[in-house]
Amino acid sequence: MKILVTGGAGFIGSHLCKFLIDQGNQVVCLDNFFSGQKRNIEPFLNNSNFELMEHDITVPFDVEVEQIYNLACPASPLYYQKNPVETVRTSVLGAINVLDLAKKLGGIKVLQASTSEVYGDPEIHPQTEEYNGNVNPIGPRACYDEGKRCAETLFFNYNREHNIPIKVVRIFNTYGPNMALDDGRVVSNFITQALRGNKLTVHGDGSHTRSFCYVSDMVEGIYKMMLSTDFTGPVNLGNPDEFTIKELAEKITAKLDGSISYDAVPAEDREGDPERRKPDISLAKNKLDWKPNIKLDDGLDKTINYFKEVI
Ligand code: NAD
Ligand code: UDP
Numbered sequence: 274m275k276i277l278v279t280g281g282a283g284f285i286g287s288h289l290c291k292f293l294i295d296q297g298n299q300v301v302c303l304d305n306f307f308s309g310q311k312r313n314i315e316p317f318l319n320n321s322n323f324e325l326m327e328h329d330i331t332v333p334f335d336v337e338v339e340q341i342y343n344l345a346c347p348a349s350p351l352y353y354q355k356n357p358v359e360t361v362r363t364s365v366l367g368a369i370n371v372l373d374l375a376k377k378l379g380g381i382k383v384l385q386a387s388t389s390e391v392y393g394d395p396e397i398h399p400q401t402e403e404y405n406g407n408v409n410p411i412g413p414r415a416c417y418d419e420g421k422r423c424a425e426t427l428f429f430n431y432n433r434e435h436n437i438p439i440k441v442v443r444i445f446n447t448y449g450p451n452m453a454l455d456d457g458r459v460v461s462n463f464i465t466q467a468l469r470g471n472k473l474t475v476h477g478d479g480s481h482t483r484s485f486c487y488v489s490d491m492v493e494g495i496y497k498m499m500l501s502t503d504f505t506g507p508v509n510l511g512n513p514d515e516f517t518i519k520e521l522a523e524k525i526t527a528k529l530d531g532s533i534s535y536d537a538v539p540a541e542d543r544e545g546d547p548e549r550r551k552p553d554i555s556l557a558k559n560k561l562d563w564k565p566n567i568k569l570d571d572g573l574d575k576t577i578n579y580f581k582e583v584i
Contacts, residue, residue, distance in 0.1 A: 275299040275337065279330050279371060280344030282309030284452045285386070285444070288492045289342060290314065294322050301336055305329040307363075308347040312583070313451045330367035331359075335374070340499065341383040343371045346421070348388070350414065350543075351457025357416035364420030365427070372431040372439075384440040384499050385428050387507060389550055390418045391443060399551040402443070402507050412545040425507065432505060440498050445511025445552045449488030449572060450579035459518060460485065460573075463525045464580045466533075473526065473535035476543055479519030484551045486512035487572035490565035497561040504560050511552035512565040524570065528577060 276293055280286040281302030286309070290300050294317060302314060303326045317323035328334055330345040346363050347353040353360040368385065375383040392400045393408035408418045431437040448460035456462075463473050494510040516524075526533045557563045 277338040277341045279303045286344045287313035308352045344386040349457045353417040360416040361420040368424035368427040389445040394547040399553040401553040414545045441506040447491045467529040487567035509552040515551040
């Protein structure tokens with residue numbers, strides 16, 4: 274199959290490109306390198322089954338493909354808050370452009386990489402797909418959260434109005450090799466800080482929680498969703514093992530000789546930062562026969578090895 278992966282030079286996108294090429298597909302990677310890295314796709318640049326389309330998804334485009342995975346959008350708060358209007362445009366115009374392309378190509382399958390951020394700072398725990406979320410529409414995270422919520426709206430409207438076979442996955446915190454060193458997300462930040470011998474910047478008292486999914490598990494879940502029939506989602510994909518940020522910092526320092534202490538950065542510096550997050554993945558288990566397999570300790574070891582190579 275010839276498959277379009279938007280955001281294919283990013284962290285998850287580059288793993289998805291590799292996975293799809295390894296399955297014998299032809300992959301077109303559309304990316305403008307806003308938060309992606311050439312390094313991530315370098316291994317495929319000479320592969321005849323890989324094509325790079327350097328393009329901004331907010332500008333309409335045309336390419337003959339049989340399936341679309343739409344991942345183009347910065348995912349780290351540091352990046353998506355750099356140019357908030359552009360973040361909204363990327364999610365909303367990007368969704369319209371891929372959906373129009375899917376329609377033009379006769380109604381091909383198109384998958385949207387949505388996010389646990391559609392739940393905002395959640396009042397229920399763990400989060401199920403039925404929960405409509407608690408998003409502040411004017412807060413600093415809204416450019417990402419509301420952009421992604423509107424993208425989901427567009428996907429479901431194209432499905433209802435034009436019968437486009439859509440797939441919506443809500444991705445929870447994912448980590449692994451190919452994250453950018455300066456990407457600002459907690460796993461990449463902590464590993465980079467620890468490897469450089471700096472203190473780990475734990476926000477507040479480190480009591481916020483996240484549930485971290487290793488990237489190979491995530492890619493498998495996304496792929497299984499694309500294969501599914503008669504199922505649009507939205508479906509949560511993530512690892513339900515929940516850790517405090519303090520526990521994560523302790524794990525990473527222990528793996529790097531435990532010689533590093535950490536600072537407390539005021540939590541107010543991260544307005545709207547969700548306090549707790551953990552996916553309920555019952556739907557993914559039932560509909561996709563999917564659950565993550567990689568434990569945080571094992572995933573961190575693989576990620577640390579990668580960061581040691583590229584730092
Ligand atoms: P990433 O920032 O590494 O990758 C995003 C890619 O999209 C980058 O290569 C970037 O250059 C590209 N991009 C951004 N704006 C673009 C534009 N206007 N035109 C073309 N390309 C553009 O992020 P990631 O972690 O790989 O996330 C991939 C997708 O998964 C995103 O849509 C993100 O919202 C979603 N997601 C990720 C996580 C996570 O924990 N990693 C969690 C929830 C949702
Ligand atoms: N965090 C932290 N130090 C950092 C980066 C993040 O303590 O250097 C915390 C942040 O406050 C949040 C959690 O780690 O509670 C996850 O943040 P991240 O930016 O990775 O992703 P989010 O889930 O907030 O989008």
